[in-house]
Amino acid sequence: MSKRGKKKEEAAAAADGDKDNGAAPPAKKGKKEKEPEAPILYEDPPDKLTTNDGRAANMKITSWNVDGLRAWVKKKGLDWVREESPDVLCLQETKCSEKALPQDITSMPEFPHKYWAGSEDKEGYSGVAMLCKTKPLNVTFGIGKEEHDKEGRVITAEFPTFYLVTAYVPNAGRGLVRLDYRKTWDVDFRAYLSGLDEKKPLVLCGDLNVAHQEIDLKNPKGNRKNAGFTAEEREGFTQLLSAGFVDSFRELYPEQANAYTFWTYMMNSRSKNVGWRLDYFVLSSKLMSALCDSKIRNSAMGSDHCPITLHFAV
Amino acid sequence: MSKRGKKKEEAAAAADGDKDNGAAPPAKKGKKEKEPEAPILYEDPPDKLTTNDGRAANMKITSWNVDGLRAWVKKKGLDWVREESPDVLCLQETKCSEKALPQDITSMPEFPHKYWAGSEDKEGYSGVAMLCKTKPLNVTFGIGKEEHDKEGRVITAEFPTFYLVTAYVPNAGRGLVRLDYRKTWDVDFRAYLSGLDEKKPLVLCGDLNVAHQEIDLKNPKGNRKNAGFTAEEREGFTQLLSAGFVDSFRELYPEQANAYTFWTYMMNSRSKNVGWRLDYFVLSSKLMSALCDSKIRNSAMGSDHCPITLHFAV
DNA sequence: CGTTGAATG
């Protein structure tokens, strides 16, 4: 393993107090041997299936960064999906060209309408999908800017009363090598969403690759210089909300800590619930009256992200 | 998968009659649907533990191309080795730098004397090893020519009455891209062995990456243009024998067909015994009186090669 | 830690 690789791993894996990356630590000031500390878990409350004004939920959307669709299928991700039975399933990081898709998913009768976007240049990189029970009025790919649309990151489906946008936002990378690109993405993506929103309200879901506030990740202190929690990325998300959108989970559960959707595979982060909330349902303000619930399905396994589910009344 | 990759696979996987790489074949001339044909297996006879003049075997050498030592260890290759209990164990294609060796093998008390050679440039490529119960008088690496000695292909151990050379001979490659290099290797390696042989007789073992005669592979006809059975490689081996060396297995079993040491992982070749004899014990002529037996352990699993074992009386 | 394609066999 290269020194560089090792170093970066530690940096990105959240510089938390549990980290034990040294050999024998200098026993100074009577510091204790690391005591494991019981993990603080999060249990998502039962689904609320009505709006605040009493209308029944009639649309269920699930979003899941699958971190490699083929491996995720082998790990029985589709069994969980069948159980959840959403009206629309949005997937990110499929890492799979359309021709290499497993039959298990291409043949799924529950979702007669399937849309795939893959990276044009790099095989097995990025990629999103949207699977629908009912046919959208229209489906588009990308955000209408050449420079952003070659990595299979966005699918937009138009439904009668709203747009559904699923996105896999570019990771700023180890050492923030792609933070500059991310900033231009954030600007252009926000413009794209605002443009849509002028026509019809929208639901944005997916891996937005940012933990917005300190409450949205276990170790905010140690991650201010790491991809997903830089000031720039957080500010990008703040500006998105300022443009007339709402983080549905945080709106419903403003004080809820320890609610994460991603845990690095390293250092048993998931079992310790050392995670990040990177996956969101972001709604146009005018759609908030239709919101029933925004769920984190953190017991569903098969990826380093867990799925999230939105209930609303169209 | 690239078109190129697919094509080459078919070429290298032995153009045998069982190959079914077409879609619906034109049903011409009443040709039958491929009928499976029962595989012709080979059962190695019991070990003979005496020389022809009645001396008891007192040296046992095992050679195994492990096709990745780390995976082979996980697949319990070492359990088989413990059972076999050779005096010397020679391994080829370890694909492992010395520092990445699994503890299971570095800590083996059965072999207090261990020697490792790895590729200097490409990590995880080539590599051979020799593990000994008794300490050799001397051990050297390579064949004394810069151009050949950077890929970790040869270890030579000097014992009181003979040299033991283990080798992983360069593969000529898909499309024979490295056949030219192989030819120079064959010349230089032969010179190296002849030089040793002038001082003391030798045992050469390992993956020589050539099937010598038609009897030494299942599908000679279809492989004349493939790595391991070109005229050039076969001629190289013939010339080695002409220089005063003997293919011990073939000497003992001149007519034995279907005796192979390698089967491609593709198309269930091993279960059909569609294989190649690529692994040898080659002995200096003057050592032939010491030969007891030359075995093919084709039931040992863990690699695409099986181990071979030599019994002789030093 | 775990996914993916590339190179190699």
Place this chain on the structure above:
DNA sequence: CATTGAACG
């Protein structure tokens, strides 16, 4: 078909 390191996350 299977192993390996590289890129990426």
